[in-house]
Amino acid sequence: MNMKTIIDTEGLGKRYGNSWAxxxxxxxxxxxxxxxxxxxxxxxxxxxLNLAVGLAEPSAGSVSVLGGHPAGSPAAxxxxxxxxxxxxxxxxxxxxxxxxxxRNLNRFFDQHQAKARLADLGIPLKRKxxxxxxGQQAQLALTLxxxxxxxxxxxxxxxxxxxxxxxxxxMATVLTATAEDGVSVLLSSHVLAELERxxxxxxxxxxxxxxxxxxxxxxxxxxxxxxxxxxxxDRYTERPVVHVSRAEAQAHLLVRATADDPxxxxxxxxxxxLEELALGYLREPVAVSVPGPARGRHAEPSEVSx
Amino acid sequence: MTIDKGDNGSTGAAGESPxxxxxxxxPPPRSASQIEFRLDPASGVPTYLQLVQQVxxxxxxxxxxxxxxxxxxxxxxxxxxxxxxxVLKAYRELENKGLAAGRPGQGTFIRAxxxxxxxxxxxxxxxxxxxxxxxxxxxxxxxxxxxALFTSALRDFYKRRADQAVHGRAxxxxxxxxxxA
Numbered sequence: 001m002n003m004k005t006i007i008d009t010e011g012l013g014k015r016y017g018n019s020w021a022x023x024x025x026x027x028x029x030x031x032x033x034x035x036x037x038x039x040x041x042x043x044x045x046x047x048x049l050n051l052a053v054g055l056a057e058p059s060a061g062s063v064s065v066l067g068g069h070p071a072g073s074p075a076a077x078x079x080x081x082x083x084x085x086x087x088x089x090x091x092x093x094x095x096x097x098x099x100x101x102x103r104n105l106n107r108f109f110d111q112h113q114a115k116a117r118l119a120d121l122g123i124p125l126k127r128k129x130x131x132x133x134x135g136q137q138a139q140l141a142l143t144l145x146x147x148x149x150x151x152x153x154x155x156x157x158x159x160x161x162x163x164x165x166x167x168x169x170x171m172a173t174v175l176t177a178t179a180e181d182g183v184s185v186l187l188s189s190h191v192l193a194e195l196e197r198x199x200x201x202x203x204x205x206x207x208x209x210x211x212x213x214x215x216x217x218x219x220x221x222x223x224x225x226x227x228x229x230x231x232x233x234d235r236y237t238e239r240p241v242v243h244v245s246r247a248e249a250q251a252h253l254l255v256r257a258t259a260d261d262p263x264x265x266x267x268x269x270x271x272x273x274l275e276e277l278a279l280g281y282l283r284e285p286v287a288v289s290v291p292g293p294a295r296g297r298h299a300e301p302s303e304v305s306x
Numbered sequence: 307m308t309i310d311k312g313d314n315g316s317t318g319a320a321g322e323s324p325x326x327x328x329x330x331x332x333p334p335p336r337s338a339s340q341i342e343f344r345l346d347p348a349s350g351v352p353t354y355l356q357l358v359q360q361v362x363x364x365x366x367x368x369x370x371x372x373x374x375x376x377x378x379x380x381x382x383x384x385x386x387x388x389x390x391x392x393v394l395k396a397y398r399e400l401e402n403k404g405l406a407a408g409r410p411g412q413g414t415f416i417r418a419x420x421x422x423x424x425x426x427x428x429x430x431x432x433x434x435x436x437x438x439x440x441x442x443x444x445x446x447x448x449x450x451x452x453x454a455l456f457t458s459a460l461r462d463f464y465k466r467r468a469d470q471a472v473h474g475r476a477x478x479x480x481x482x483x484x485x486x487a
Contacts, residue, residue, distance in 0.1 A: 033391075034389050168387050169387075171387040172383070172384050172385070172386075172387040175383045175384075175387055175388065175389060175390060176380060176383055176384045178383075178389075178390055179379055179380045179383045179390035180380060193347070196347075196353065197345065197347075197353050197386070197387065197388040197389065197392065198387065198388065198389055199389065200389050200391050200392070220352075273350065
């Protein structure tokens with residue numbers, strides 16, 4: 001069974017009351033990546049995740065997962081493991097009881113793997129889930145999720161509440177699972193700084209819309225920061241400008257340009273990091289960059305519209 | 307933000323006493339390879355390139371020799387919490403440079419060493435560099451100034467090289483981007 005995509009959406013939208021939490025979302029997220037869903041609070045990240053795992057029903061459009069299964073269908077539920085925002089636990093159950101419960105609620109559960117992983121992490125089976133540290137609770141939730149041997153792991157703000165060591169260990173467990181079993185990962189986050197080493201696919205959202213989609217390497221290769229005199233900043237028109245930050249004398253332009261594009265005289269071009277790129281777009285919520293393959297049919301390719 | 311050490315397994319899983327009397331401490335868990343990668347998030351160098359550079363550095367300094375195995379992808383991923391594709395990309399780059407080769411089912415191994423300039427030549431180059439440093443000092447440049455000047459000259463030098471390689475012949479008169487910061 002070869003699946004090319006983990007999530008396909010077509011004109012997907014979700015409305016709560018009068019306001020749209022997600023609008024006109026058309027996406028194809030390829031399998032085999034660690035895809036990061038990034039955006040400010042209220043951008044629609046959790047809504048998109050809930051739609052993908054079948055916890056919410058679309059108000060418009062459609063969403064399918066794991067190469068074409070409707071979200072929420074039995075095949076989809078079997079192949080996806082979801083760890084929600086605050087890694088909810090039954091606080092009065094012991095770790096062993098959580099294992100037992102999860103095993104009985106799922107069609108497949110690798111008890112052996114789960115126990116081995118908990119032993120590696122030094123999480124005692126007898127301890128009550130509510131008495132574990134935050135990092136251990138997150139690791140327990142992750143262990144239970146991975147023991148279902150999912151083909152896609154969905155994590156909603158997985159590390160937001162964790163201290164630096166717990167954060168590192170948690171992500172190491174996730175990434176080791178992708179290295180060993182080829183699990184595709186979709187995670188939402190508003191911690192930009194750590195994404196660069198973790199994610200190789202980016203979906204940037206703001207105000208309920210998808211703003212930027214693509215492989216991280218492609219996005220970084222197709223953007224540059226130009227630094228030069230502020231007085232000339234407005235005259236730069238060779239390539240689409242995403243974001244301008246300027247002082248009295250000097251200005252930085254985030255532009256869609258490759259290393260081969262010419263640099264105007266008096267300007268310097270620098271490569272851009274993932275965090276800088278994401279911030280540039282998030283500060284210009286109307287700038288859109290949704291390149292070729294990941295697009296729906298009604299979109300002009302590779303354009304920045306301001 | 308608190309970092310509670312006690313929780314991360316250092317207490318030793320309850321009920322499992324270490325085997326043997328415990329005089330001989332077991333070797334640290336990750337020591338299969340000669341080197342261990344580290345990352346500098348502040349360097350601005352892409353992660354895969356940092357890994358490539360660390361292997362090259364280790365080759366120059368003799369930590370790695372032909373036949374040595376590079377850290378397994380899984381181990382590098384687990385210790386650095388980085389994307390597996392990043393490690394694979396770094397190893398592919400090392401293979402393209404002819405420095406390493408993958409063996410199916412085993413891992414990636416060093417196959418060549420970096421060509422070193424012969425020692426006498428190195429000494430001569432160092433001497434002429436010291437003469438230049440004297441001149442720079444006499445001209446009033448401080449250490450940071452020297453580094454900035456050297457770095458920018460170095461960059462220009464290799465950039466021109468690369469441009470010449472691309473354009474076949476040196477376009478010597480009109481060099482449009484002469485921007486020395």
